[in-house]
Amino acid sequence: MEINSKSGSRLESFLENPSKALWTLAIPIMFGMGIHTLYNIVDMMFIGRLGGNAIAGVAFNMPVFFLMLGLTMGLGSGVTASIARFIGENNKRNADNSAEHALAMAAVIALIFTSAGLLFGDKILAVLGAEGEILNLAWDYLYIIIIGLPFMIFSGFFRSILAGEGDMKFPMMVAGFGTILNIILDPIFIFDLDNYGGIGFGMGVKGAAMATVLCQLIIFIIFIYMLFVKEHAYITFRLKDFSPSKEILWDIVKVGLPASMSMIIMAAGQGVFNKILIHYSSQTVAAYQVAGRLDMLIFLPIFAIAGGMTTLVGMFYGANKIDALNHIVKYGISSAFMITMISSAFVYFFAETFSSWFTQDQEIIHVSVGFLRLLCLVYPLVAIGITSGRVMQGLGKGIPVLVITTVRVLGVSAPLALYFSFVLDKPVEWNWYAMMISTGIAFIIAVSWVRLEMNKINQLQEVPV
Template sequence: MTSVDQKSSRLDEFLESPEKGLWKLAWPVMAGMGIQTLYTIVDMIFIGRLGGEAIAAIAFNMPLFFFVLGLTMGLGAGVTASIARFIGAKDKVNADNSAEHAVVMGVGISIILTIIVTIYGRDILLGIGAPESVIDLSWSYLRVICIGLPFMVLSAFFRSILVGEGDTKFPMTVAALGTVLNIILDPIFIFTLGLGVAGAAWATAISQITVFTIFIYMLFFKEHSYITFRLKDFSPSSYITKDIIKVGLPASMSMIIMSFGQLVFNRILIHFSTDAVAAYQISGRIDMVIFLPILSISYTLTTLVGMFFGSARMDKVKHIIYYGLSRSFMIAVVTSALVYFTAPKLVLLFTDIPYIQETAVTYLRLMAFVYPFVAIALPCGRILQGFGLGMPLLVITLIRVLLISSPLAIFFIFVQDRPLEWIWYSMMISTAVAFVVAVGWVMWALKKYSVQPTGVQHAKTQLKPNQ
C-alpha cells in the first residue's frame, strides 16, 4: 500500500468513526502538551527558587514570547486548515504545495524576528515595562533565547503541517523529547553551572535545536509524512498563499492581541508590585494544565472539521462539533471544581512567599467559575478555522482582550482605585461575553454551510494547483 493509500484510509477511518478519530488525534496532542506544560511548571519551580525578581524577569519576556508564538501558531493554524481541507478533497498536489509554502514562510519569519530581537531586544523589554530592578535578568534570558528562535519557529510549522494531515502522534512525540531534554538541562544550567535565569534560556535553546534537527531528518531524509517535501519543485501559488493567510493572519493577530493583553495586565500589576506579576505568571502556568484536554480537543477539531468540510460531509461536521464541545464542557466542569478546592496546594508548589500565594489562589478560585465558558469558546474559534474562517477568532479575541478586559481592568484600578482582584473580575466578564459571541458564530456557520456548496466543489473552485 502506498503512502497515499494509507492516508486515504486514515480519512476514511475518521469519516467512519468521528469520535474515535477525535480521541486518536487528541491523545497524542494532550500527551505532548502535557509534557510541555510539565516543563513550564518545572521551569517556573526552578526559577521560583531564585526569587520573585527572577519570576518577574521571565514574566516580562512573555509578551514577546506570545508575539512570536502568535505569528507561528497563527499561520500554522492556516496551514493546518488548508492541508486538512485539501486532503479531505483528495487533492494531494495542493496539500504538498501548502506545506512547501509553510516552510518558506517559516524561514522568512525566522530571519526577520531573529534580527529584530537581537538588535532591539533590550529596548523592547524596557518599552513594555520591565523595571530597572529586573531588566538585566530579563535581557540575559532573551539574549540567549534568540539563538533558538529560528529553530522554534520552523519546528512549529512542521508540527502544523503534520497535524493538518491527521498525524498528531509523531510531532508531539518529537516535541515531548525536546521537552524532556529541557527539563533535564534546566537544573544543570540554572544551578550546577550557576547561570541562573540565563541558564533556563540555554536549556531551552539547546532543546529547540534538537527538536528541529529531528524534524529535518525525519521529514526531508526519511520522508516520514504523507506530505512530500520537494522544495526544488516549489511553485508559488497566490491561491494557496491566500488560503493560508485568510485563516493564519487573523489567528496570528488574535495571539498578538493576547500578548498585548498580557503586557497591559503586567503593567497594571506592576502598579501593585513585582510579586503581583509573579503571582499572575504562576496562575498562568496552572491555567495551562487545566486547559490541556480542552486545547487538545480544540486543535483536533480544526483538522476533523477541515477534512469533513473538504469531503462535503456536513453531517459529520455537525456531529463532531457537538461531540467535541460537549466533552470539552464536561472536562472543564470537573477541573474547575478540583482547582477551586486545591488552589492553595497547587500554588505552594511554586512559591512560599505569602503575598504571591494569596494573590494566585484568589485568581484561580475566581477564574474557576468561568472555565466552562472558556471550554466552549476556545474550541469554537478552532472549529471556524476548520471551515476556513479566520476572522471570527480575531474578532472574538479583540472583543475579549482590547474592548472589555483591558479597559475594565484599567477603569477598576486607576479610576475607581479598586483592589487587585478586580483585575480578575474584568477577565471573568470578558470571558462570558466571548462565550456568547463564539457560540453564535459557530451556529451561523453551520446554518450557512448547510445550504451552500462546500467540500470538494469549494476546494476545486477556490484553490487551484500552481496558481
C-alpha cells in the first residue's frame, strides 16, 4: 500500500475547483462507508442465522454502543472542523496542537468508557429492556466489544484528524482493509463450520464481537505505524512537547461537545424506541435493527457528502473565501438531496427483498418493510438536515446540531411514540409516523438556521473595513 507521506496543505487545490474538491473528499468516504455498510449487512446476515433472539440481543447493544462512540465521533467532528479552520488560516502549529489535544481526549474517553462499560454494561442493558436469553446474548456481545473499545476510540480520532487536513483516501483504505478482514473472520468465529473441516470457533454472538475487536486492533496498529513512524500526514505529532491550551481545547469542544451530546441524545432515543418496540414483540425489535442496517444504503452518500463539507466549509471559512463557501454549501446540500431521492426510491421498491436477506421470519420482514417504506418518504429531508448540520460545524458552531437533535428526538419523536403506543394503544406503524413528523420539524429548523448564518456571513463580507 503505497501512500504519499508528509503531504502539504490541500487548501489551494480545493479552492481551484470546490465542486471537484467535494467529490475528492466524499468518494473515498463513500467507498469506505460502503464497505463498512456491506460488513454491517453481512454481519447481520450471519447473526440472523443464529435466530431472532440473537438479532434482538445485538439490537439492544446499539444504543449502548452508540452512546460510547457518540462522544468520540462528536468530539471528532470538533477536531476535524478545528484543524480545517487552522489550515485555512495557514496556522500549522495550532493545527498540530489541535491533533495532539485530540489524542489526549481519546485516552481519557477510552479509560472512562471502558471502565464504566465493564462495571455497569449488563445493568444498562437490563434497564433498556433486555431480559432472559436476550439479555445474556446482549451482554455476551457487549462485554467483548468493550475490551476493544480503546482501539475503536483512538482510530476514530485518527480518522477525524486526517479528515481535518483533507486526507480521506488513507483512512478509507485502512477502514476498507479492516472491514474486509472482519467479513472474513465473522463466520470463522461465529460458526463451527463443520462442512469446512470444523475450522470455526462456534462462539455465536461472542464470535461476532471478537472478530470486530481483532480487526479494530489491527486498524489501530496501522494508524500508529503510518502516523508516528512513517509520518504520513501533513499534521505532525510531537507528543513529548505537547502543551495543553485552553483556547485550542475550547475550539474543539465548542463544536465537538454539542455534537457528542446530540449523538448521546440519539442513543437515548434509540433506547427508548427499543423499550417501546419490545412492548410489541422481540421480533419487532429485531425488525427495527434489520431496517436500521438497510437504511445505511441511503445514509451512505449523505454522510460522505456531509463529511466532505465539514472539511471544506472549515477551510474556506478559515481562509475567508466566502464565494467558495457559498458555492460549496449550495452544491453540497443540493447534491445530497438529489442522490437521496434516488437511493430512497431504490430501497422503497426492494425493501422486502433486502429484508429477507437477514431472516425468513415473516413478522420481522413485515415490520422492517413497513418501516423502510414509510421512512423512505422523508429521507431526502434527512439528507438536507444532516448536511446543514455539518455546515454549521464547519463554521465552528456546534449548538445548532444539539438543538435540532434535542427537538427531534426528545421533543417530538420519543414523546409521540410513547403517546401513540401506550396511551392510544396504536399499532407499531405509529412509531414510524412519530419519526416522520419529527424529521419534518427538524428539517424546517435546520434549513432556517443555515440560511440565517450564511446571510450573516455574506452581510459581514459586504461591510467595508
